[in-house]
Amino acid sequence: MIVFSRYPEPGVTKTRMIPALGAERAAGLQESLTKRTLAVASEYRSGHSCDLEVRFAGGDSTRMRNAFGTDKEYRSQQGASLGERLIDAFAVAFNEGATRVVVIGSDCPEMDPTILDEAMRALSHADVVLGPAIDGGYYLIGLNANQPGLFQEIDWGGENVFRQTARKAIQLRCKVHCLQTLSDVDYPEDLVVCRHCLDPIDGVLPLTREGLLSVIVPTLNEERCIEQTLSRIVGHPNVEVIVADGGSKDATIEISRRMGAAVVPANPGRGRQMNAGAALASGDALLFLHADTQLPELFHQHLRTTLEQGAVAGAFSLRIDDDRWGLRWIEHGVNFRSRFLGRPYGDQGLFVSARRFFEIGGFPNWPLMEDVELCRRLRKQGTISLVEAAVTTSARRWLRLGILKTTLINQLCIAGFGLGIPPDTLHRWYRSRR
Known part of the structure; x- marks a missing residue:
């Protein structure tokens, strides 16, 4: 089990949260999310034969141990892109004798041990396990053999990472098992899930x-x-x-x-x-x-x-x-x-x-x-x-286009939504009509 995370340094970590939280609270959020993820991973490890490793960016091993405990292995992430860092993490784990490897991010407060258990069990019959995130990425990826090609030609940071990775796995003739979709916490709007999953801590959440x-x-x-x-x-x-x-x-x-x-x-x-x-x-x-x-x-x-x-x-x-x-x-x-x-x-x-x-x-x-x-x-x-x-x-809004036309546009949007048209598509149409 490998947890990808960052050392919680103010101004460096969770930078997309800084406009809403400030640098100190954004770093506190990173620390809190990492602690929760490691607690879930440790709970899973307590009942299974499983090594637990933290791959981190920023800081060093000493500071990571001081922040998150000494009962796990710490290694710095290697590579420029997320794809390169994943390739390195999987390659090292399999070279050291692992037979199943699951990598999880530290930004998913909805993660729990049952999800990790499903992922590990699925690797007995699937080649790739993916946990899709609502934003189009994934919060978990598991392999039962090294597959460096899986992480090439992916638009990292975009909204199609999960879809592209799943397509790549099919091209490589891998059997894929998908977990439930969960939320990552990357932007201020994502903090809603933290209010449900995390206790208010260190002044990060009110x-x-x-x-x-x-x-x-x-x-x-x-x-x-x-x-x-x-x-x-x-x-x-x-x-x-x-x-x-x-x-x-x-x-x-x-x-x-x-x-x-x-x-x-x-x-x-x-x-x-x-x-x-x-x-x-x-x-x-x-x-x-x-x-x-x-x-x-x-x-x-x-x-x-x-x-x-x-x-x-x-x-x-x-x-x-x-x-x-x-x-x-x-x-x-x-x-x-x-x-x-x-x-x-x-x-x-x-x-x-x-x-x-x-x-x-x-x-x-x-x-x-x-x-x-x-x-x-x-x-x-x-x-x-x-x-x-x-x-x-x-x-x-009624007077700009006229009462009848505005009402008709609104009702067409409602009807389109009921028929399953994606809200983003409806919004583009709505703005063009206005």
Whole structure:
């Protein structure tokens, strides 16, 4: 069993987390994830005849032993690319007499000993075992014989690493066994899985505070409306406001900070941004609010009452800030669907307990339909209630293209999603229509 990891040096490790966490906390995250992975590997080793080795980058063997214990072998990674480093690790292990070798990354907090057991057992009848990651890579690869060709001509770091490796294995006439798909933790939005799998440690992840509501607002160039939205919620007792920004080039970030909101930089895409904001929230309840939507008076009390009455989640009724009669019909349709079908959308201020949100894995990291998918999973657990009090959302998206055309585009997206069209494809089509 070989664990690939890095020495947790601030500013060098988990650099893609630094904008959201800072250098020290990003290094702390690396250390925490590595410790958890090694604990899982050690638990597996305790019941099996298995050597445990750590292949590390950065630091040295002494510092790695001081950080992660002396009960395992430490060797530095050799090679420029990940492919070269894997080739070297497998070659050394097989040359030293190993008959089955499994390499795992240290960025998968969902890993457990049963997965390692399945991987090792599968190598008795399969040549290659792969554990696919949601981001398109893999968190585990196992071999029962050295296969250096498996790691050549792979676009390392891209979203097709798993697919290319599986295709390469077939070309080499290897029998492949695939494990369940799990999450790697590489970007701020991935921290959602850590909130479910890891205890808050060393200040890396926030502690949940009972009675605190976290309002997460995804933004991208929203300087025209963000101040009005934040002015209604910043400063409320027992409410924290987190702006999850996807790379605004205007004054959105400056206005948000001046208003008193915390700003979390995130990869663009509403699902990713809301996950990143939620992962760094301290509230025991989470409310996701679009940047052009204003909450009603007493929103905090409405939310608490709804959750305390047993709903798994909730949303507010919808009001659109324009007097055109066509928009009144849209409001009626949205509120009818939400009340009787339990299908609110993101512009209605979705809210849920933090515990439940993290347990179901948060939003999918999609640019579109992330709210539909979240509500689909929530409805399997209970009722999504509609609050009579209404949020007020901007009419801008209906007025830009016209009420009828905007409604038709929205319904076509819903239908396409129901037919299995990937959200990324729908998003490209949606943007081209707008």
